[in-house]
Every structure is written in C-alpha cells, then in structure tokens.
Amino acid sequence: MSIPSFVIGIAGGTGAGKTTVARTVADTVGEAVTRIPIDNYYEDLSHLAFEERTEVNYDHPDAFEWELLREQLNALLMGQPIEMPQYDFEAHNRTDERVTVEPTDVIVLEGIFSLYDEDILEMLDLCVYVMTDADVRILRRIERDVIDRGRGLEGVIDQYLETVKPMHEQFVEPTKKNADVIIPEGANRVAVDLLIEKIQAELAADGPERTDDPDSELSFSEPPRD
Ligand SMILES: Nc1ncnc2c1ncn2[C@@H]1O[C@H](COP(=O)(O)OP(=O)(O)O)[C@@H](O)[C@H]1O
Numbered sequence: 124m125s126i127p128s129f130v131i132g133i134a135g136g137t138g139a140g141k142t143t144v145a146r147t148v149a150d151t152v153g154e155a156v157t158r159i160p161i162d163n164y165y166e167d168l169s170h171l172a173f174e175e176r177t178e179v180n181y182d183h184p185d186a187f188e189w190e191l192l193r194e195q196l197n198a199l200l201m202g203q204p205i206e207m208p209q210y211d212f213e214a215h216n217r218t219d220e221r222v223t224v225e226p227t228d229v230i231v232l233e234g235i236f237s238l239y240d241e242d243i244l245e246m247l248d249l250c251v252y253v254m255t256d257a258d259v260r261i262l263r264r265i266e267r268d269v270i271d272r273g274r275g276l277e278g279v280i281d282q283y284l285e286t287v288k289p290m291h292e293q294f295v296e297p298t299k300k301n302a303d304v305i306i307p308e309g310a311n312r313v314a315v316d317l318l319i320e321k322i323q324a325e326l327a328a329d330g331p332e333r334t335d336d337p338d339s340e341l342s343f344s345e346p347p348r349d
C-alpha cells in the first residue's frame with residue numbers, strides 16, 4: 124500500500140477528452156496510477172422514479188455528493204483504501220456495487236468538476252484542463268451517449284441545449300482559471316506525453332523501490348497532508 128505522492132485533477136467540458144487523457148496516462152504509467160472518475164460521485168437518486176431521474180440537471184455542481192468525494196480522496200491521501208461508488212448512465216443512478224480502491228502513488232481525479240471545489244483543489248498537485256471546442260464536444264458526446272450510454276439523439280440534443288451548455292458556461296469553463304496546464308483537443312499526443320513524463324519524474328523522485336511495508340528496509344512513512 125502507498126501514500127499517494129502526486130494527485131492530478133483533469134477537468135474540462137463534456138466530450139473534451141478527459142477520460143481519454145486519464146486512461147492513456149493510467150495505461151502508460153501502469154499500476155502506480157489510480158483513476159477516480161467524479162461521475163461515480165453523482166448523488167444517489169434511488170428515491171426518484173426513472174422518469175424523474177431523466178429530468179435532473181446533471182451539469183450543476185449540486186448533482187454531486189461532494190462530502191463523500193472529499194472524504195474518500197482524503198482517505199486515499201492518508202494511505203487508506205476506499206469503497207468507491209459506481210455509476211450507471213443508463214439508469215441515471217448509482218449502482219449497488221462499490222469497488223475497493225487501494226491508494227497508489229498517483230491519483231488521477233477526472234470529471235467536469237475536478238477543478239471546482241476549493242477543498243479538492245487543495246488536495247491537487249497538478250491541475251489540468253482539457254479544452255476542446257464546443258462543436259467538437261457535442262459531436263463526440265452525441266456519438267458516445269447514443270452508443271455507450273443508451274440515449275436517443277433527440278434527448279441528447281435537448282439535454283445539451285437545456286442544461287449541459289448553460290451549466291458548462293456558468294460552472295465548468297470558469298474552472299479553467301484553476302489549471303496549471305491546458306491540453307487542447309483531448310488526446311493530444313504531445314501534451315499527454317509531457318504529462319506522462321511529469322508523472323514518471325515524480326515517481327522517480329520518490330524512489331523506484333518505494334514501499335510502506337514495515338518489514339522492508341526501504342519502508343518509510345509520510346505525515347498526512349493538511
Ligand atoms: N483528440 C481526440 N481526437 C478524436 N477523438 C477524441 C479525442 N479525444 C477524445 N476523443 C473521443 O471523444 C469521445 C469523448 O472523449 P472522452 O474522453 O470520453 O471525453 P470526456 O471524458 O471529456 O467526456 C470519445 O469517443 C473519445 O474516443
């Protein structure tokens with residue numbers, strides 16, 4: 124088990140390419156990276172009927188259970204495992220399943236509001252904003268929502284105009300000012316390679332044999348962050 128030493132937040136509008144960047148980083152760097160999708164922290168809406176859940180504004184910060192996200196991120200930073208909720212986009216709700224996530228050296232928090240909450244910003248070592256034009260994002264989103272999230276074309280367009288676009292302009296886009304790095308177009312190979320190099324340099328600076336096994340000569344302990 125590790126105490127994470129490097130925490131990255133990857134924000135940006137829907138369809139910007141956040142998940143693609145985060146997955147590329149995780150696949151390239153390997154098991155030292157844990158990906159935490161903020162979508163898993165949408166509020167539990169089991170008390171609402173399916174039809175009511177389809178009407179919810181999922182692009183407003185109030186749609187998320189911030190307290191749980193802060194608590195679980197903090198636990199990982201203290202070297203403790205978490206039981207991460209899972210989200211079902213077709214059901215518009217959390218599933219009953221929880222997945223045990225062990226802390227690793229690098230944590231990647233990814234989602235539209237990764238750079239929104241002041242407490243979470245305090246926990247991030249590197250803030251990344253993926254910036255992609257709105258027309259490209261909506262085209263990507265239509266394709267993804269219809270193929271992967273069980274949505275109809277008309278519904279995706281209505282939702283985009285009614286909530287996604289105005290909330291993006293009001294809440295998501297302004298978080299760009301919190302970014303250290305802006306990646307154009309999502310899976311931008313040059314930018315993603317630089318991000319990977321930075322992570323690998325952080326890992327190397329921490330030592331290749333890093334372990335928290337108390338029996339190991341190389342073991343060490345770190346004070347929790349404040
Ligand atoms: N640079 C890129 N060029 C082309 N397609 C991309 C690029 N980045 C992401 N995509 C595609 O766009 C879609 C949305 O990307 P995704 O990473 O899920 O966005 P987000 O997580 O920001 O909503 C996916 O189908 C993905 O394969």
Ligand SMILES: Nc1ccn([C@@H]2O[C@H](COP(=O)(O)O)[C@@H](O)[C@H]2O)c(=O)n1
Nearest residue numbers: 136137138181182212215216234235287
């Ligand atoms: N039940 C839900 C929950 C969320 N959404 C949309 O997901 C978008 C965020 O995810 P990305 O991978 O696109 O960043 C957000 O814009 C919500 O509108 C949804 O459609 N249904």
